[in-house]
Amino acid sequence: MKWLLASRWRVFFIALAFLLVLDMGRSLYAHSAAARPPYDDWNGEPYDLKLAAWPPSANVPADASPGQKIYIERCAVCHGTDGDGKGVAAPSIYPRPRDFTQGQFKYKTTAPGQPPSDADLIGIVRDGLPASPMPYFRDLLTEDEITAVVEYLKGFSPVFAGAAPESMAIPPRVLPDDASLARGKTLFEANCASCHGADGRARLTLKDSNGYEVHARDLTAPWTFRGGSAPEQLWLRVTHGLAPSPMPPFADKLTENERWDVVNYVLSLARVAPWAPGGKLDSPRDVADPVKRGEYIAHTEICGLCHTPINRSGIYRGDDYYLAGGMRVGAYPHATFVSRNLTADPETGLGDKSVDEIAGIIRNGRASDRTLNFWGMPWMFLHSLTEDDARAVAAYLKTLPPVKNDEPAPVEYGFVETLVMKLARGLPVAAPEVLTYADGNYARPASPGLLPLDWPQRGLVAAQWIVLVGGLGLWIVAGPRERRLPATRRSWVLTALAVVGVALAALVASVLANLPKPFPPDIIAEQVLGSLPEPDPAAFQTPEALALAQRGEYIYASASCAFCHGTDGAGGAKINWSAMGTIWTRNISSDVETGLGAWSDAEIARAIRSGVSRDGRQLHWQGMTWDHFANFDEEDVRAVIAYLRILPPVEHEIPIYSPPSPDDCSIYTFWTVPDNFTPGCK
Numbered sequence: 001m002k003w004l005l006a007s008r009w010r011v012f013f014i015a016l017a018f019l020l021v022l023d024m025g026r027s028l029y030a031h032s033a034a035a036r037p038p039y040d041d042w043n044g045e046p047y048d049l050k051l052a053a054w055p056p057s058a059n060v061p062a063d064a065s066p067g068q069k070i071y072i073e074r075c076a077v078c079h080g081t082d083g084d085g086k087g088v089a090a091p092s093i094y095p096r097p098r099d100f101t102q103g104q105f106k107y108k109t110t111a112p113g114q115p116p117s118d119a120d121l122i123g124i125v126r127d128g129l130p131a132s133p134m135p136y137f138r139d140l141l142t143e144d145e146i147t148a149v150v151e152y153l154k155g156f157s158p159v160f161a162g163a164a165p166e167s168m169a170i171p172p173r174v175l176p177d178d179a180s181l182a183r184g185k186t187l188f189e190a191n192c193a194s195c196h197g198a199d200g201r202a203r204l205t206l207k208d209s210n211g212y213e214v215h216a217r218d219l220t221a222p223w224t225f226r227g228g229s230a231p232e233q234l235w236l237r238v239t240h241g242l243a244p245s246p247m248p249p250f251a252d253k254l255t256e257n258e259r260w261d262v263v264n265y266v267l268s269l270a271r272v273a274p275w276a277p278g279g280k281l282d283s284p285r286d287v288a289d290p291v292k293r294g295e296y297i298a299h300t301e302i303c304g305l306c307h308t309p310i311n312r313s314g315i316y317r318g319d320d321y322y323l324a325g326g327m328r329v330g331a332y333p334h335a336t337f338v339s340r341n342l343t344a345d346p347e348t349g350l351g352d353k354s355v356d357e358i359a360g361i362i363r364n365g366r367a368s369d370r371t372l373n374f375w376g377m378p379w380m381f382l383h384s385l386t387e388d389d390a391r392a393v394a395a396y397l398k399t400l401p402p403v404k405n406d407e408p409a410p411v412e413y414g415f416v417e418t419l420v421m422k423l424a425r426g427l428p429v430a431a432p433e434v435l436t437y438a439d440g441n442y443a444r445p446a447s448p449g450l451l452p453l454d455w456p457q458r459g460l461v462a463a464q465w466i467v468l469v470g471g472l473g474l475w476i477v478a479g480p481r482e483r484r485l486p487a488t489r490r491s492w493v494l495t496a497l498a499v500v501g502v503a504l505a506a507l508v509a510s511v512l513a514n515l516p517k518p519f520p521p522d523i524i525a526e527q528v529l530g531s532l533p534e535p536d537p538a539a540f541q542t543p544e545a546l547a548l549a550q551r552g553e554y555i556y557a558s559a560s561c562a563f564c565h566g567t568d569g570a571g572g573a574k575i576n577w578s579a580m581g582t583i584w585t586r587n588i589s590s591d592v593e594t595g596l597g598a599w600s601d602a603e604i605a606r607a608i609r610s611g612v613s614r615d616g617r618q619l620h621w622q623g624m625t626w627d628h629f630a631n632f633d634e635e636d637v638r639a640v641i642a643y644l645r646i647l648p649p650v651e652h653e654i655p656i657y658s659p660p661s662p663d664d665c666s667i668y669t670f671w672t673v674p675d676n677f678t679p680g681c682k
Contacts, residue, residue: 184265552643
């Protein structure tokens with residue numbers, strides 16, 4: 001100790017050496033932290049593990065029949081290779097895809113208790129179900145191919161083993177006069193209002209026969225009726241119900257004419273469509289109940305994309321860990337983050353936070369205990385949410401069943417490496433070359449004795465503070481006693497200036513190392529979304545069309561479409577993963593040759609919520625998050641399309657999809673700089 005205290009320079013350099021070694025240890029640990037999730041062994045069950053390779057055609061057996069081949073390529077991603085409704089993309093879709101093994105079908109013309117006719121199934125495959133994730137295939141499959149796939153899916157259930165059922169004879173419609181409407185209202189209030197509400201708009205959350213959540217249909221919006229809004233179709237729905245949903249059959253309870261009275265009354269409830277003269281937007285995004293509105297927003301946007309763990313093939317663990325966090329997000333040189341537990345658990349989730357505090361985290365990345373780096377949580381896009389919508393999402397999160405899943409603090413690189421690399425990458429944002437999103441659960445579940453991911457970092461940081469404080473104390477008492485304090489006024493001034501200079505330098509270095517976190521949220525959000533094209537009121541013939549496009553702009557920003565496709569829609573961002581291959585985000589501007597200018601509205605809608613491209617290619621749900629967008633209400637889908645139509649055309653040719661190859665990244669990797677058109681992990 002005497003040797004050490006003999007010289008202040010000796011104390012300084014030795015303390016500095018210890019600080020640098022500890023700092024290097026932080027960097028080394030950050031580079032190797034949790035190569036694989038230490039606490040999670042979930043492999044994706046009970047969802048489809050047979051559809052392991054991508055694209056789906058890679059899973060077709062050599063001896064497959066034509067119907068099986070089409071089914072695996074076109075249907076299994078939602079309905080599962082076994083037809084049980086547990087496809088790889090199913091966990092995020094509400095209501096869940098049909099389980100063919102039960103032999104229950106909602107939209108059919110046959111009598112109650114009978115399976116649908118071949119014509120019913122062929123019609124659904126050919127034309128799809130309006131306003132739903134079930135796409136139409138009339139432009140992609142021939143009539144023979146549609147018939148073949150229908151024959152194949154019938155083999156999943158024994159209900160089709162008997163004689164072919166016949167369609168019901170629909171009696172003539174009762175004239176929808178005042179008397180019929182009055183009778184229908186009385187019958188509706190007695191039989192339907194408990195689920196649909198007196199005004200037809202209750203949208204109650206119910207359970208189907210499998211225990212999955214479903215929502216009672218808004219009967220004032222016939223454009224959302226998935227079986228169609230023709231009077232005959234509604235009469236059939238009332239007659240045989242919508243099994244396996246809670247909608248019961250009324251064939252034995254109401255006479256044929258009474259069912260017509262109910263249909264007439266339901267049709268009388270229809271409001272003006274938002275895109276028609278006099279209409280207004282009134283989707284689930286607009287409901288007054290903040291919890292219901294927040295539920296809709298959370299299920300249609302990107303919350304689940306990062307806050308629900310996935311397995312190695314990209315299946316979400318949505319049944320028991322929905323929004324429970326645990327996904328590892330790599331953003332070098334900023335940090336390695338683990339997504340937050342958003343459930344209502346008071347210890348590891350958001351249960352102890354207020355609605356206003358959660359809303360502030362969503363919009364501004366500001367929490368009482370931390371400031372969120374937007375490379376770890378893209379709150380700069382969610383900043384475009386209105387405060388009411390952010391509070392609605394927060395109110396919904398407070399209702400989520402609590403899950404014990406304790407995420408660690410961000411694992412940061414050493415101070416020196418962070419500062420040097422951020423300066424090299426270009427301040428203030430120091431954009432990472434790639435962002436990585438790892439499968440598995442990197443949080444700490446409810447298991448005793450497990451150490452958090454960041455415990456070595458905590459120890460190294462604590463050791464650095466001990467060395468810093470201890471070194472300062474030793475520096476003060478080091479050297480000869482007569483030389484420990486300045487001897488003259490000039491020496492005092494120089495010492496004070498040196499101390500202030502060192503403090504300022506340390507402060508500047510700390511601010512630079514922490515950028516972009518110190519920037520105000522409004523400035524960051526403006527830099528990210530300020531160039532987003534706004535609808536020009538003069539370009540629209542009606543106020544309804546303008547309102548639709550403005551809603552589309554709002555969704556385009558808040559649902560983070562701009563994160564992948566850019567504010568101009570030009571696309572070109574590269575995404576690579578061994579489970580998926582290489583994709584480049586599409587040019588969705590209005591350019592006719594390279595964008596969506598030549599696509600029909602129906603084709604765009606199909607890609608948004610069914611993941612089927614114009615050329616028939618099935619889009620990976622982790623590349624284009626259509627499984628989340630499948631939950632969009634019809635109004636919102638049309639709004640997004642209306643906005644895409646006004647995006648200025650950008651001529652930007654995007655490469656075609658590249659299937660999985662040996663040189664793919666083992667972890668889902670997103671390139672932040674567009675136009676890296678080299679396939680694979682490079």
